[in-house]
Amino acid sequence: MAFFQKTDGSGALLLAPGDNIAVATAELPAGRELEVAGRKIVLKSALEVGHKFAVRPIASGSRIVKYSAPIGVAARDIEAGEYVHTHNMASDYLPTYTLEEGHKFVKEVK
Amino acid sequence: MLTGYLRTDGRKGIRNGIVVTYLVECAHHVAREIVHPFRERGVQLIGFSGCYPNAYSHKMMERLCTHPNTGAALLVSLGCEGFNKSALLETVRKSGRPARLVVIQDTGGTRRSIAEGQAWIEQTLEQLRATPRTEMGINELIVGTKCGGSDATSGLTANPAMGRAFDFLVQQNAACIFEETGELIGMENWMAERAVTPELGQEIIKTVGKAVRYYATLGHASFAPGNADGGLTTIEEKSLGAYAKSGQSRISGILKPGDVPITGGLYLMDMIPDGEVRFGFPNINDNAEVAEMIACGAHLVMFSTGRGSVVGSAVSPIIKVCANPKTYKRMADDMDVDAGRILEGRATLDEVGREIYDLLVEVAKGRPTKSEALGHQEFVLTYKSFEPLGPACFPSAA
Numbered sequence: 001m002a003f004f005q006k007t008d009g010s011g012a013l014l015l016a017p018g019d020n021i022a023v024a025t026a027e028l029p030a031g032r033e034l035e036v037a038g039r040k041i042v043l044k045s046a047l048e049v050g051h052k053f054a055v056r057p058i059a060s061g062s063r064i065v066k067y068s069a070p071i072g073v074a075a076r077d078i079e080a081g082e083y084v085h086t087h088n089m090a091s092d093y094l095p096t097y098t099l100e101e102g103h104k105f106v107k108e109v110k
Numbered sequence: 111m112l113t114g115y116l117r118t119d120g121r122k123g124i125r126n127g128i129v130v131t132y133l134v135e136c137a138h139h140v141a142r143e144i145v146h147p148f149r150e151r152g153v154q155l156i157g158f159s160g161c162y163p164n165a166y167s168h169k170m171m172e173r174l175c176t177h178p179n180t181g182a183a184l185l186v187s188l189g190c191e192g193f194n195k196s197a198l199l200e201t202v203r204k205s206g207r208p209a210r211l212v213v214i215q216d217t218g219g220t221r222r223s224i225a226e227g228q229a230w231i232e233q234t235l236e237q238l239r240a241t242p243r244t245e246m247g248i249n250e251l252i253v254g255t256k257c258g259g260s261d262a263t264s265g266l267t268a269n270p271a272m273g274r275a276f277d278f279l280v281q282q283n284a285a286c287i288f289e290e291t292g293e294l295i296g297m298e299n300w301m302a303e304r305a306v307t308p309e310l311g312q313e314i315i316k317t318v319g320k321a322v323r324y325y326a327t328l329g330h331a332s333f334a335p336g337n338a339d340g341g342l343t344t345i346e347e348k349s350l351g352a353y354a355k356s357g358q359s360r361i362s363g364i365l366k367p368g369d370v371p372i373t374g375g376l377y378l379m380d381m382i383p384d385g386e387v388r389f390g391f392p393n394i395n396d397n398a399e400v401a402e403m404i405a406c407g408a409h410l411v412m413f414s415t416g417r418g419s420v421v422g423s424a425v426s427p428i429i430k431v432c433a434n435p436k437t438y439k440r441m442a443d444d445m446d447v448d449a450g451r452i453l454e455g456r457a458t459l460d461e462v463g464r465e466i467y468d469l470l471v472e473v474a475k476g477r478p479t480k481s482e483a484l485g486h487q488e489f490v491l492t493y494k495s496f497e498p499l500g501p502a503c504f505p506s507a508a
Contacts, residue, residue, distance in 0.1 A: 003354060005459050007453055007455045009455050023262060048341065049263060050341040051341035052262070052341065052343075066347065067350055069300070069350050071346045072343060091344035093296060093322055094326060094345050096338060097330060097331070
């Protein structure tokens with residue numbers, strides 16, 4: 001696994017060519033237009049540094065891939081440019097504990 | 111070339127501290143009071159709170175009291191606890207180190223025990239000035255790596271940069287330890303491919319499987335709410351970042367807490383207890399694993415943080431590598447390295463990796479780290495149980 005060396009200043013980083021998510025390297029506002037691996041993407045919500053967004057549509061139940069490694073599964077259909085986090089993806093191993101109101105554990109998707 | 115404090119077993123230390131060890135919570139206050147006036151003179155507090163004996167915690171204490179960075183040990187006992195104090199005292203004495211046992215019930219209570227302990231420390235500090243020093247190579251160093259207070263920047267900047275520093279160390283035949291099998295869940299097949307033998311690869315997959323079962327039984331992954339606030343969504347995403355700390359070298363072997371690597375190379379420390387789930391969470395906080403790597407002989411531990419951890423450790427210095435540029439701006443006083451520069455485009459991974467390595471050599475030569483200078487000496491030790499390692503886990507099997 002090769003790690004990236006340095007950002008290009010665009011504010012977004014696709015860590016490996018086949019990944020379906022990219023990460024924000026700077027705070028990005030909703031509506032920001034980005035070009036990631038030749039695709040034009042409009043962010044559907046604001047993103048903090050390190051948080052991730054879909055670079056193409058991801059069907060419910062399919063793997064989320066970062067740095068070429070599967071990091072979980074889409075809990076529902078995700079559109080390109082959509083924020084990807086505990087609200088729309090889940091672990092293949094152990095549920096995620098958060099302090100968000102209403103649900104302490106993000107349910108596992110089987 | 112470094113200069114180390116020579117111990118009778120041939121190992122060399124980069125510090126020459128005194129550990130004051132309470133052998134049950136009931137002796138904690140007395141031990142802490144003994145340390146207090148000497149805390150800026152390399153005298154450090156460690157201990158075990160439990161009253162029941164436990165082979166793991168006994169081994170941990172033996173390793174820490176005879177650690178190359180430890181010059182002498184004072185054991186503080188209440189008197190009636192289950193810890194085998196005479197066996198520990200014997201082990202430390204046999205290692206050639208000054209050692210003393212203060213039993214509070216025999217000494218006559220709190221005041222007399224504190225006075226007796228402090229008098230011994232005063233005299234021992236003097237004695238330690240005569241500890242022989244000798245040349246020490248990078249290949250004699252043992253270095254651990256840990257991440258704590260992680261966010262989604264940890265795996266992009268600080269962790270892979272520490273991995274680079276590990277690669278430099280392994281090239282020079284130092285022993286490097288990465289750990290947290292509970293935070294390598296999802297990375298088992300990648301790691302197995304890097305093992306020096308297929309058998310070791312299978313052992314690595316087994317240790318991660320054990321971690322999955324353990325945390326599933328406990329009902330909670332090794333994942334804090336702050337990790338999610340920082341952009342990490344699942345344990346395997348956190349694992350991916352944690353895994354980056356290991357660098358790119360081949361994996362030479364597996365250790366369990368307190369096993370000292372006998373050759374250089376990259377080792378995975380399996381910190382998940384064996385057998386059925388007992389005694390609770392295997393890493394109740396970051397310092398539990400830091401203490402375990404130090405018990406494996408780690409002279410130094412590199413510690414990455416995105417959210418902003420401030421911890422240090424007793425016995426061995428912690429080098430704090432900050433992953434997140436915003437956190438660095440807020441907490442620079444606690445951070446030794448600003449790895450967030452990589453995200454800002456101001457440095458490459460290789461440059462920061464080299465910077466960490468260079469700093470590590472300076473710290474090994476005696477330069478205090480930020481957490482050391484601030485007096486951080488966190489320590490925790492709980493109950494666990496382990497079985498011996500299988501033959502495929504040792505580098506000799508390669």
